Amino acid sequence: MTPAPIEAPPATQAGGRLAHPPGAVPPERPLAMPVQSLTHWTRAEQRSWTNRAMRAVPWFARAVVFLGMAALTAYGGWQMYKVVDVGGITVLEWALVTLFILNFSWIAVAFTSSLVGLIHLLFRRRRLPPLPEALHSRTAVLMPIYNEAPSRVFAAMQAIIESVTATGCGRAFEYFFVSDTTDPDVWIAEERAFLALRRRLGPDVAVWYRHRPKNTNRKAGNIADWVTRWGGAYDHMLVLDADSLMTGEAIVRLAAAMEKDSDAGIIQTLPLIINRNTLFARIQQFAARVYGPVIADGLAVWMGYDGNYWGHNAIIRTAAFAAHCGMPDLSGKPPFGGHILSHDFVEAALMRRAGYAVYMLTDVTGSYEESPPSLIDLAARDRRWCQGNLQHARVIGSRGFHPATRQHFATGIFSYLASPLWLLQLLVGLTLALQAHYIRPEYFTNEFSLFPSWPLFDAERALGLFAGTMGILLAPKFFGMIVMLVDRDARRACGGGIRLILSTLLEIILSALLAPTMMLVQSGSVFEILLGRDSGWKPQRRDDGSIPFGDIVRRHRWHTALGALAGIAAYVMSPYLFAWMSPTIVGLLLSIPLSWASGQLWLGLGLKRLGLLMTPEETLPPPIASRANALSQELAAAGEDDENALQVLHADGDFRDLHEAMLPPGARSERGRFEQDRVMAFAKITEARTLEEACKWLTPKERFLALHDRAMIGLLANLPAEAKA
Template identity: 50%
Template sequence: MAVQVDKIVNHTPPESPLEMPEQSLTAWNAEDAAAGEPRKPSAAVHLARLFVFGLAGLLTAAGTYGMYEVISPVDVTWLQVVFAALFALTFTWISFACASAIVGFIVLLRNDLPEIPAVPQKAMGRTALLMPVYNENPEAVFAALERMGRSLIWQGAQRHFDIFVLSDTRKDEVALLEQDCFKGLRKALNGEMGVYYRRRADNHHRKAGNIADFVKRWGKAYDHMIVLDADSEMSGEILVSLASAMAADPKAGIIQSLPLLRNRWTPFARMTQFAGRVYGPVVATGLAAWHGRDGNYWGHNAVIRTRAFAEAAGLPELKGRKPFGGHILSHDFIEAALMRRAGWAVYMLPQLRGSYEETPPSLMDIAARDRRWAQGNLQHMKIVGARGLHWLSRVHLIQGIMSYLASPLWFLLLVAGMGLALVARYTEPNYFGDGFSLFPAWPVFDPELALRLLAVTGFVLYLPKVLGLILALRDPEMRKGCGGTMGLIKSVATETALSMLLSPVMMLVQSRFVLDVFLGRDSGWNTQNRDDQAIPFAVALRRHAGHAVIGMIFCAASFAISWPTFLWFLPIVAGLMLSPVVSWATGHPGFGRRLWRANVFAIPEEPRPAGIALGEEAPVAILHPAE
């Protein structure tokens, strides 16, 4: 979509172009790798990979065999084969996450994190802070940039950084406010660092095209760039640390930080913030341990070597029609894979603190965001086989694909399980087969073994939460910041209960998204809601009516089979039937404040100022209390 050129007012430095050729996904010569031969993984990385893949494989094999024992048939039917295959796929997904969390737990427990490379500040080169925006709230965006700029000045690093606001905004009234806020930002920083604003006439290729436009026009003037999201905020300390680490490692192409979630009041957002703060470091540290220097990129709050990005990460158009064809939506995974293919290291430093972002405030808002992400990740099916990719880059792409395919697979597993139960309940068993036999072939179903398998599945699913809780309880500052021992325990229990209710709803939501993509429906490009606004109950009821009806169908079918079957399906049935109420309540900021008063979902990034009564002031992430 283009805007009138005469309505665009830009404030930019002299151009310093850098070529960014389009990369091929069908041809690759390893000798053309710009960074040369990448450093081989260390013994610790090899060991972590062996542990994660080995344990995930063992858990999946054991779980699948246990399920076979539970439904052990006389004659194998196609429905039983489908059920076992679906169980194996879904169990592999949770087993992999569990194994990765165990690795992260061990690393954090031993405090065995690698040292962060660094150079003196004067040697870290020049870095551009890139803030791409698309119809966002300018006041919030520029306020965050002002805090980051002041923090860099406080660090004495302002001459090494410039701020670029890269606008793709289509609404002229929003763009005018952007320009007013831009003038206010320049005035607030008093000329101590470069601040620039550019609005594109044509938002070709969306965010990826926005960043590529910067690289092609000004990339040569900057050694590195740190890409932000509209809700990102980073302390001056972590900005300097990332730029310094990049300068100290000439083979590094992307160094990713771990963004923590903050600044939201709704129960849904506060639950997500708490989960990210308590469980997130365990998961991220595990990923960093087995990814090594063959890691991934999440699209923001990371430092990128500009020349390497230009040489290796020019995105091609995908052949075919949307939604699988056209420009690449989830570009971050692909950019990381292409840079790794060219020999550049991609890794994460999860121990760095001071990197923040915000989360959608409600289930419906995260669903709206996920529709675009689902299309982008499923688009990777056309890219996972690209020539020259590192095998671990292909694993990252498969994980991204599975993050959305897991939902319809889970739904099909439930349907197949219900079908098996109905067949067993209403079909008279054939005790003697076609051949001669002295003894009847009794159908087998071992309730005790079934309960044991359920317990094992729960253990694998919830172990990462337990490991995060253990580490939080061991850390005095973390424990205090999360409301003490009882606050942590209450928060984990509440988060687990809410997750159980919300998970089946997200299963149906994401299954619908996957279906839309396969039916050829494009997601478009809509602005994300970033405000805590209570959702009218009528809206929640309308949006979730279908989910409640499906829950009623599961409820009736399971109850018709047997009372034990109904109890097995109860968590899923309850989540679906209560989805309008749960979605409405978890999207209401008033309920979030009540949870905060009850010391539930507190995180260290929201200090309570002395003299302020609990609940009278919203939590604020104070990045630089010494300023």
């Protein structure tokens, strides 16, 4: 049977271009994407600014951030030195001072950056220009997907398309689902959802779908495959994530900003978290909404045009990306070698090295995402991010990178090293307390002495340093709360000033209790990576935060045991030491019930009913979010997400023809060489007497390969559905 082409009405757009040419993908317009070198580069390869007047470096903001950080760190380090310098300082005490300085510098730079953001938010005037009446460039909106629920993803894209169309600039955009899905049932559900979406949208919207048989290099490879095949037809690409949602106004503003600024390579937005209901997810949602703008504004001010990229909800100049962002593989094996996991940082670095600006428009609202529903789900995602950021230790010294770029890499690396450093600081402090309690001298001091040294501390100064450290650590949260309190509409949308203050305090308490567990989780991730263990790549859970209680116990039993051990040791040595370490001890002792509670929907919704941890987007949901949620429920109710792919193709001959038409041309294998799974799939299908039998015999990988093979699809189609009675 000859596969039928995918039908599409012959509607045209401006310039006579077909809105829906036949096929799941448009004609290819390739762009070369050479792999970039991290070791060889010359200044001659960097382009010059088109408008140099727009490239003023924010020296004052950078001085405030980094000189302020240095001053605070120097003062904090000096105070810590004076705390332990009572009767001489030992090697262990020097270790404690060093670890304190490293950890303190991390929170000091967050404080000074947020302070810049607070001042900028309080005293600037936001003046967004009106939306353009028309755009003169072409932008492709890309939705990379990997084993996601199709009802959710395609509903989100439909809501985005409708919102863009409502701006009057819809003809400047085309939409691509670029799928790396490996689950055969999900893949077939995606194809059905794509065809249904086309029918709903009609012929005036150009929407496409491409599925890769092999997800080489993961998301970076997925985007690169699109660029090298179709990138030449589009001036810009706007990259989403599977949980992304962006209003038409936000998308049009980003495209207009790209048109206006020929030096821009990547323009990033600040995505807000929405649609979260479990306790843990609502904590993250509240924190991102209240504290996020202060942090983001501070970053945007001091970074200027030397910014970073977080992989989604951003617009990119396609030709520049193709020419300068071909991702190299690192020598050696994972976790430090092979494919670069956190490719977005490196893409921003390469773009900036080439002479293009990378910056963030915090004024552009209407950019949304979601977050993991529980502590364990966050830990699973965080493990991959940890590996990606630690990989940057091999990239940070690359030739030609801007100093600000290297700072971004250093920040990412230290964000994960901070946990084991904090853990080491606690262990050193506990060791010193143990030594002092049992009056065991330190014989190995840095200065010669006839007598051993006993560890002594200035308790009053230590208390003052602790209070100052906590103040600097928590200040960005209070900065965000202040900004929300002075904004009348935002304050009311958070339930009023009293509820906003109570929510902030609740978030601080819950985050403080969860922090010790996250410290150990991240420390474990760092140690695993240093031991050479790769993280792999698994799809992220989006909604359900419930995890079997036995799995939670297995995951956190050692955290609880360590908390109990630390508590007993601290109490035996000194009630004051126990009080000092109580936040860490309590957090670890409660790690199991806290982790269980984090994924509970009823706890999150209960706080919502009380008006706590509320965000403006919960009180007044964005219309695009309401539309996407309604569409998702409608599509999920149809039940196509979970249907057996083989049964679907067997029962629907018309769809089977369309599926075969969407398959890429079959690659020729070398004569005499056979892929074991493909051979087994063919043998099982040939041996099967019914479709039911074939479904029972085929493994998921064999089913995936069979659905790529027209001959095996034909054999399956000719099988009876089930044996006759």
